[in-house]
Amino acid sequence: MFIRELTGLVNEMSPYLLLGFFFAGLLHVVFPRRMISRFMGGRNLRSILNASMLGVPMPLCSCGVLPAGISFYRNGASRGSTVSFLISTPQTGMDSILATYSLLGLPFAVIRPVVALVTGIMGGLAGNAADRKMVHEKQDKIREEEEPERSFRELVRYGFVELIQDISKWLLIGMLVAAFLSVLIPVDFFTDGISNEYLAMILVLLASVPVYICATGSIPIAAVLMMKGLSPGAALVLLMAGPATNMAAMAVIANSMGRKTMMIYLASIIGGALAFGIIINELIPRDWINGFLPRVTWEGHADHGTDWFKWVTSSILLLLIINGYLQKYLRGRRQIRDDRIRIKPMKISKHVFRVEGMTCTHCKASVEKGVEALSSVHSVVADPGQNRVTVEAESLSEKNFKEVVEGLGYFYKGRI
Numbered sequence: 001m002f003i004r005e006l007t008g009l010v011n012e013m014s015p016y017l018l019l020g021f022f023f024a025g026l027l028h029v030v031f032p033r034r035m036i037s038r039f040m041g042g043r044n045l046r047s048i049l050n051a052s053m054l055g056v057p058m059p060l061c062s063c064g065v066l067p068a069g070i071s072f073y074r075n076g077a078s079r080g081s082t083v084s085f086l087i088s089t090p091q092t093g094m095d096s097i098l099a100t101y102s103l104l105g106l107p108f109a110v111i112r113p114v115v116a117l118v119t120g121i122m123g124g125l126a127g128n129a130a131d132r133k134m135v136h137e138k139q140d141k142i143r144e145e146e147e148p149e150r151s152f153r154e155l156v157r158y159g160f161v162e163l164i165q166d167i168s169k170w171l172l173i174g175m176l177v178a179a180f181l182s183v184l185i186p187v188d189f190f191t192d193g194i195s196n197e198y199l200a201m202i203l204v205l206l207a208s209v210p211v212y213i214c215a216t217g218s219i220p221i222a223a224v225l226m227m228k229g230l231s232p233g234a235a236l237v238l239l240m241a242g243p244a245t246n247m248a249a250m251a252v253i254a255n256s257m258g259r260k261t262m263m264i265y266l267a268s269i270i271g272g273a274l275a276f277g278i279i280i281n282e283l284i285p286r287d288w289i290n291g292f293l294p295r296v297t298w299e300g301h302a303d304h305g306t307d308w309f310k311w312v313t314s315s316i317l318l319l320l321i322i323n324g325y326l327q328k329y330l331r332g333r334r335q336i337r338d339d340r341i342r343i344k345p346m347k348i349s350k351h352v353f354r355v356e357g358m359t360c361t362h363c364k365a366s367v368e369k370g371v372e373a374l375s376s377v378h379s380v381v382a383d384p385g386q387n388r389v390t391v392e393a394e395s396l397s398e399k400n401f402k403e404v405v406e407g408l409g410y411f412y413k414g415r416i
Contacts, residue, residue, distance in 0.1 A: 006179035009103075009220045011310035013175075014317040016102040017216070020095025021320075024059035025159025027094065029150050040077035040085065043128050045121075051081040052120030055089035056113045057097075059163055060362070065089045070256045070409040079257065080128030083265055086253065087272075088120030090243045095163070096215040100239075103223040105292020107284070108232075112239060115276045119240070123268030130260055165324040166360045167214050172321070174217025182224045201234040201277050205241055205270065213242030223293060232289045233277030240273040252357055256409040335381060348378055351391045353401060357410035358384035370404045388416065 039050040055065075065086060073082040092100075092112050101109035194200045213221070222235040245266060254262035280289075358367060367382040367389060376394040383389070391401070402412040 002179055002183050005182045006175060007314075009175050009178055010314045010317070011307075013099050013102050013220065014310060014313040016098035017095060017171075017317060018313055020059075020093070020098040020216075021159040021163060022155075023057075023094035023098075023159075024163050025155035025157075027057060027059070028158045029155045040072055040081035043078045043080065043131075045125070047078055047081045048084045048121055048124035048128070051077070051084040051124060052088040052117050055085045055087075055120060056092055056116050057094050058089050059093035059095050060089050070252070073257060078128060079131040079261060080124040080126075082257070083127035083261060083268070084120040084124030086265060087123040087244060087268055088116045090215060091116035091119070091240055092215055092243075095167075096219065096243075099216050099219050103219050103293075104226075104235075105289070107289050107292060108236075108239075111236065111276075111280065115236065115240060115272065119268055119272035119276075122272065123265060126264045126268060127261060130264055160320055161324055161327065162361055164320050165328055166362065167216055168321045168324055170214030170217040172217075174214060175220050178220035178224045181221065182227070185224075185228045197231040197234060197281065198278075200230060201237050201274065204230075204234045204237050205273060208238050208241035209245055209266075209270065210247050211242070213238070215239075215243035218242045226290065227293060231277075231281050232284070232286065233279075233281035236280055237273045237277045240276070241269055244269045251411075252409045255406070255411070347394045348392055349394075349396075351393065351396050351401075352416040353389045353391070353398075353405075354387055354413040354416050355382070355389045355405050355410050356387050356413055358382060358387065360384065363410070366408055367405065367410065370408050371401065374400055374404065387413075 039054065040047050058065075069082050069086045069089075072085065073079070077085075097109055097113060100112055194203075218239055222230075222238050225238070226232065226235050250262055250266060253265055355367065358364060361384075364382045364384055368380045371377060371380045371382075371389065371391060374393070374396070377391060377396065378394070379392045381390045389405070398415070405412045
């Protein structure tokens with residue numbers, strides 16, 4: 001039963017995920033992140049709208065968006081534009097929009113980006129309103145990212161290797177949890193067990209805000225819960241609040257932009273989720289949304305004419321995920337080997353620091369590039385899994401290292 005539900009989920013999502021990864025790579029090559037800051041500097045509605053519109057299709061999770069957003073802020077983006085970007089970006093992306101269409105149908109595929117756009121704009125306006133200082137404080141600029149190579153190879157590398165490495169863990173967790181819930185939760189659980197749909201909405205919100213759920217990985221969970229009787233509005237709360245925020249993101253924003261900004265960010269997400277959840281429940285016919293759920297596929301009556309295509313795309317997706325983990329493992333092995341055979345000049349010393357808040361390859365690249373900008377640094381290796389940064393340098397000031405790391409939005413915890 002569990003395996004059947006899991007394979008049904010994977011087969012349903014895989015074609016759209018592969019297409020979404022392609023569009024994610026295309027956006028990365030055509031519209032790199034360093035270009036975005038040019039449109040986010042003003043303290044006006046236009047800059048906020050630009051930030052939200054640019055954030056909606058970008059394939060960045062709530063951890064990956066933090067270094068980008070904070071870097072934009074420190075390079076001149078307004079507080080409101082930055083808040084708008086931080087809210088709208090992790091809620092959705094090209095990959096998750098297509099995956100939403102695959103499991104939740106056209107209504108949710110349209111509603112999700114619209115809600116992300118609107119909540120981003122509202123949060124941005126609140127951020128600017130709360131920031132009474134008319135002159136943005138000048139801060140040390142963080143070294144800008146290098147422009148990505150504009151080639152098909154870079155498109156494939158980012159979309160089908162780096163992005164998959166970032167989200168595959170949460171995507172797999174989301175699918176496993178969804179299949180488990182599908183087997184465990186009885187049909188019509190929410191209609192019979194929790195008769196008040198708004199109580200269910202509050203419970204979903206309380207569970208979603210502190211815990212990170214990938215924008216794509218949250219989709220199968222929402223689909224299964226809706227099949228068990230969860231209202232569309234409560235499902236939207238899960239799809240919004242889960243990907244948009246978590247305890248780590250709130251801590252980083254509070255540390256980098258202040259508690260007031262963090263509270264605006266959190267209030268915008270919670271208020272927007274509840275408001276749009278109520279609007280969907282009250283104004284959109286329930287049958288119109290539930291009618292798009294792929295019940296037929298999961299109940300074993302799939303269209304056999306397309307089974308082969310779904311199995312092929314599922315196999316490709318599985319191979320890409322395996323390739324991502326394999327490359328990460330081999331890269332780590334090569335680093336260990338290079339560390340052992342590298343001949344170090346007498347003047348070069350090795351420094352190991354504990355840095356918390358790194359969660360993905362975006363975080364790794366951000367820390368490495370920031371620290372490499374320090375003078376006399378020869379090499380930097382950030383390990384998000386171990387919360388460790390290893391630096392080889394002729395001379396290194398611990399104070400300068402701490403300033404760079406905390407300026408990027410991470411937490412320096414001392415030497416190891």
